Amino acid sequence: MIETAKARPEDSTILGQMNKHLIEDEGHRNPMSVEELKVRMENWLRSDWEAVFINKENARIGYALYQWRTEPFDLRERSVYLRQFFVSRSHRRKGVGTQAFNAIKDAFWADAKRIEAEVLTKNKEATAFWHSLGFVDYSLSLKLTLE
Numbered sequence: 001m002i003e004t005a006k007a008r009p010e011d012s013t014i015l016g017q018m019n020k021h022l023i024e025d026e027g028h029r030n031p032m033s034v035e036e037l038k039v040r041m042e043n044w045l046r047s048d049w050e051a052v053f054i055n056k057e058n059a060r061i062g063y064a065l066y067q068w069r070t071e072p073f074d075l076r077e078r079s080v081y082l083r084q085f086f087v088s089r090s091h092r093r094k095g096v097g098t099q100a101f102n103a104i105k106d107a108f109w110a111d112a113k114r115i116e117a118e119v120l121t122k123n124k125e126a127t128a129f130w131h132s133l134g135f136v137d138y139s140l141s142l143k144l145t146l147e
Contacts, residue, residue: 002099004107007051007063012042015051018063022086026123041065052108054087054100061096062087064104068112077113085117101133 007015016038023030023037032040044065045051054062065084071077087097109115117135119126 001056002096002103003055004100004103005053005055006108007045007053009042009045011051011053012038012045014060015041015045015063015065018060018086018088019084021088022084025086025089026120026126028120049083050108052104054096054104056091056096061091062100064100066109071113078111079114079116080109080112082115082117097129098133 016034016036019037019041020032020034022028023032041051049065049067051063051065053060054064063084063086064082066080066082069079069081071079085097085101087100091097105112105115115135116138117130118141119130121127121140
């Protein structure tokens with residue numbers, strides 16, 4: 001059974017380690033060390049970002065990092081920007097991600113009008129996961145690397 005628990009700034013060490021795994025798994029170009037990711041996570045959690053641990057059998061197996069935002073076209077509506085969603089490698093493709101997302105959505109995002117997430121275009125597995133939850137493609141960000 002999946003359980004969720006709010007993370008605190010003091011949890012930034014484990015969150016930084018998980019974030020490093022997420023960066024590796026998604027093929028992101030972020031070169032930050034675990035220590036740098038820990039500091040960044042702690043700073044986020046001391047500001048307006050929130051994180052939730054995903055737990056299974058009393059073990060932390062993932063997390064979600066998000067921020068509440070106001071809709072620009074209707075200030076009465078709030079949405080969630082989901083910056084990071086991670087489930088450990090050994091728990092993937094077993095329905096854990098879907099269960100975790102739904103548990104977090106029900107417990108923490110019940111007031112959200114919409115949830116937005118970004119996926120690297122080369123990360124086909126993540127794209128398929130988000131589509132399976134009902135997310136639809138909305139925009140495409142383009143980058144040009146200059147040498």
